[in-house]
Amino acid sequence: MIHLEELKSKIMESDEESLISYVELFRPFDLASCVEELDKAEQLKLMKIVPAPLCAEIMEYLEPELQYRILYNLEETITSQILNEMSSDVVADMMLAIHRYQAVKLLNYLPEDYRAKVQTLMTFPEHTAGSLATVDYIAARSSWTIEQTMQHFRKIGHDAEITSYVYVTGNKGELRGVVSLKELILTEPNTEISKIVTEDVIYVPASMEQEKAAELLSRYDLVALPVVDEQNRLIGVINVDDLIDVIQEEATEDIQKLGGSQPLTATYFKSSVFQLYRKRIIWLLVLFAAEAYTGTVLRHYEETLSEVIALSFFIPLLIGTGGNTGTQTVSTLVRALAVGEVQFRDIFKVIRKEITTGLMTGASISLIAYARAWMLGVETNIGLVVGITCMTIVLWASFVAAILPLILHKLKADPAVISGPFITTLVDGTGLIIYFSIAKIILQL
Amino acid sequence: MIHLEELKSKIMESDEESLISYVELFRPFDLASCVEELDKAEQLKLMKIVPAPLCAEIMEYLEPELQYRILYNLEETITSQILNEMSSDVVADMMLAIHRYQAVKLLNYLPEDYRAKVQTLMTFPEHTAGSLATVDYIAARSSWTIEQTMQHFRKIGHDAEITSYVYVTGNKGELRGVVSLKELILTEPNTEISKIVTEDVIYVPASMEQEKAAELLSRYDLVALPVVDEQNRLIGVINVDDLIDVIQEEATEDIQKLGGSQPLTATYFKSSVFQLYRKRIIWLLVLFAAEAYTGTVLRHYEETLSEVIALSFFIPLLIGTGGNTGTQTVSTLVRALAVGEVQFRDIFKVIRKEITTGLMTGASISLIAYARAWMLGVETNIGLVVGITCMTIVLWASFVAAILPLILHKLKADPAVISGPFITTLVDGTGLIIYFSIAKIILQL
Structure with a gap:
């Protein structure tokens, strides 16, 4: 287990290498719990030294306000690196939680087409499937061969979050089906992807309530759920871990309601x-x-x-x-x-x-x-x-x-x-x- | 949606091809709900005609007693095919639910080394991590290269259930770490797998309570959880869908307990x-x-x-x-x-x-x-x-x-x-x- 005091003293010591090798012993979730307990100066010093990919993973578990405060106070280049490493659904949630003016400033650190996708995610109201979707998935055109798909995968796979499936889309971005990474590997490279695509993929509209999406995922034993817009175009994918959070939250709400109170919007200790x-x-x-x-x-x-x-x-x-x-x-x-x-x-x-x-x-x-x-x-x-x-x-x-x-x-x-x-x-x-x-x-x- | 009456009449008609193409329109979960409503003769007729891999998928959603009745009454060759296609955790659960003598008979349909693995799964008490594990995962030796691992994957990947990760084990089968399929693809084929393995993998002992395992999975956003024995040897992997079921069951139990009754062991309508x-x-x-x-x-x-x-x-x-x-x-x-x-x-x-x-x-x-x-x-x-x-x-x-x-x-x-x-x-x-x-x-x- 990570010790808060030890982490604090490592930060104080200012020995960058020793700090980095120390934090790399722990998991992002556990580091995040510690970061919450640090004071502001310590938080910034830590996030400045830790490599951006790990920073981004830690950020995913922090509250939007804290995410923003850290990003706002770091140097621009570091802010930009971390922001680009974070999952798009987390970025969209943060943008929605902060002031519009602050959001516009942060969005400018993102490349243009990625920024547009994040802005689309930001249009979906809370508690809908769309609000949980990430754009960090891999899509293939239905006309491609397996070999072309794998080349594409090698090119962008590093930055993708959802990588066990490749989603197949048509000319206008409409969802045509799904292929598992396993199937891609087991199939002859010259085959067209349309030959092996599973067409009756289970997908949800962006406007669907999140608990309905969680119910589908749980009923059909899925690990990812593609989200489409009204024209059936693929706009994102929900990862199973986000839907597990929804399942837990829904159960918590029901228990609190059955106990005769309105459900809390935050955790017990974070509720005043x-x-x-x-x-x-x-x-x-x-x-x-x-x-x-x-x-x-x-x-x-x-x-x-x-x-x-x-x-x-x-x-x-x-x-x-x-x-x-x-x-x-x-x-x-x-x-x-x-x-x-x-x-x-x-x-x-x-x-x-x-x-x-x-x-x-x-x-x-x-x-x-x-x-x-x-x-x-x-x-x-x-x-x-x-x-x-x-x-x-x-x-x-x-x-x-x-x-x-x-x-x-x-x-x-x-x-x-x-x-x-x-x-x-x-x-x-x-x-x-x-x-x-x-x-x-x-x-x- | 599938219609029970339509399915019944298709079964009556005895036109095998038409029946097969009809059932292939639907998902195993929905087919399973229908199979439960059929009478015994219809169930057998359907399962006899439907190809074994789909049969096995349907079986996964049925109660152990019904699974057994179907397998017992089909021809030996079909029984053997279906049984070998089913997930090992489902097979183990069924074996535990039926009479010992019946179980021994069915186990004989499995190849020897697979049977031994299923028998190991059968030793773990209900509600433990071990009881949820499947042996249908892919393991690589730590001395292999990426290329060797991929060859192994191509050989056994078809029958594996958990394929987004490859688990790396040492000489005695001890868990050394995990590699994602994505990393395998993105890495140079001559690299040794030990170079890219994530060593501090989160794993659980077989004897851990299932809700503790679910808590770990949910906290660290995992999609699969390796299970080890007392000598740290890998004996199976729990898939996220089984732990989602655990999360749902635990919430249901807590709600029933908070409502002042002992928790039901079956669903509402299945409880007498x-x-x-x-x-x-x-x-x-x-x-x-x-x-x-x-x-x-x-x-x-x-x-x-x-x-x-x-x-x-x-x-x-x-x-x-x-x-x-x-x-x-x-x-x-x-x-x-x-x-x-x-x-x-x-x-x-x-x-x-x-x-x-x-x-x-x-x-x-x-x-x-x-x-x-x-x-x-x-x-x-x-x-x-x-x-x-x-x-x-x-x-x-x-x-x-x-x-x-x-x-x-x-x-x-x-x-x-x-x-x-x-x-x-x-x-x-x-x-x-x-x-x-x-x-x-x-x-x-």
Whole structure:
């Protein structure tokens, strides 16, 4: 492992060779974590000495603001070298994150045709497939032979990022298909590339949402995904590592939403307390308002309550169990919807499955609830009320938790909005009504 | 899209050529989904006619039991062809899923040295890196030249699954490093491979947990991960698509656990109602037992309650808000721990962050709680009790939800055990004690 203090002292020593051979022992990702901890002067001194290709790799893991600050403060020739070594998708993201005027200045360090490609990447909104694409891939014309393609590969392969596949395009740059590097090597050099091209390549439009692209990649076991514009022209390729990041981010967002807060836009420690507050307070207030309804329900049954105060003993237990059941069902279904295991058309199958499961869990818990009432030494009738309510609430929670996520999904809303706290709150109010209604009937109040 | 009915009628027609050209229009993944829906006779007829390489690709997406049933019922020559075309990791998984006797019979269809490799893969327990590895990679000896390596590649590349990298091994098969196919092409053929090998390759021991391997792959943006035995000998390579599946599965498991149930071992629809019941009832009962404690607390305060029945109106509201706050914090932190953003050593930073956020959300909600009490027309004093309790419970929930996941992580237990329902239940009982203690002081009961 790399040690921050050791790195700092190497930078202080100003022995360039020793510093370079030290940093070359470590991986760009680990170096980047260290660079974030250095002070500004140390960052610049390090990046000035380290060779540009390694600098560029380190930069890929830094935040856009830090990338810019480093590039802005280095000498022009070094800035230019590093910028040209960086992946085009990272460059485009940085350009979008900084001020327009600063971006124009940096873009001028790029050769003209590369600059145009980066500027195209910059036009795609965040969270679309286009915003993840890199232009550092290798394309071959469909009229070329394998030999011509390999010559082209030898010429530009060094600077390319995506090299396990060569994409075949037509005269107007339209995507015709893909050939793997393996196939290029295993095929007779005089063969035309059109003879071995896989034409039904899986590709995505630049405007596609990034999670849809990730779903395709994961379903078909791909390692790269070509991106096309509206005229079907190849404009970039998404590498699997960027889509893995998308898969991780989507799961993180869903977990935070299911936990009843809005998803954070940064990592935990990079989110300020005020950001945490903002993301959480909205749902807390909405749920508080909904939960406040339980007060109205209880006041409505004030007379019943004061007649049989023992009924209040079971309030948290009953509504808690309902909430737990609902949370279990909701989280299972929201995830199943997210990974595509369940669709809206399955709604009746889902309801049947959840109600049957609810009957089984409800029956088990009702028996124990009845026993618990007996242990607390309340009247037998109250035990009966508690047992029946328990069964009813479990079934009710299962039903509501089964249908709401599916309906939201159908309405193209995010099913993860139906969080654990949401379903718990919903079941709290309605569960109380169920409880007191059953109590009134059985206890004849 | 492929149509099941169309495929069925093509199979019925028995026109082999037309059937083959029809299925070749579709991708193995989509064909596999259809094969699952066919009846047994149709499955066999289809797999008998379709060429073995495509059959093998379709098989990769089927369940082991179905794979076996198909292989068992086809003619021996076809079985042998398909089996030899399948990825070694899929074959190993199938062998482990079927009866030992059946496995021995199928293994005999494999050539001796390949069989030995598959048998090695079969020795690794589920959920380890070894269990995900495939032996269909390309290895070069460190003494070879680029030209020799390319010759070897041309010889065995067709059957290999992982072809973007060539792994370099020493005399005893020990992993020496990796060379990308791109580097092989861009380097002068007479160069020795040891000159261009990347020696500090990231590799994992076969016994490593699969989620740790996935974390490495995701952190260092890799597309394949070599697996070694205890003597550092290369025994297989994990492909990125298998680790993407692991990443998805781990997220699914964490979501299900956070939702308060044990994770399902199969997909939603493949899990029977009884399995759903079993995975859910355990936590429901544990939580029920814990929640039952609220009854004891309430009975303890029975006198206070009957004196001031209005206190009961706020029970669900107060403990609900505590539960919601706790669930928000827990889900954020459990995920942050899972992706490595937070470690145990950050515990004081986390507590400070959560308590500060809790002060802000608590203050906001307390004000509204006070207003709500006023709206319900209860005594001013009770409003005060509700407001102060609200603040205290939010802080308490934030604190507990901040430390428990970190402590579990430190104890090498799974932090996702601290689910939303768990923290809600914990806050319910303790929240009531807080509520009634504050009430007794302020109302002087």
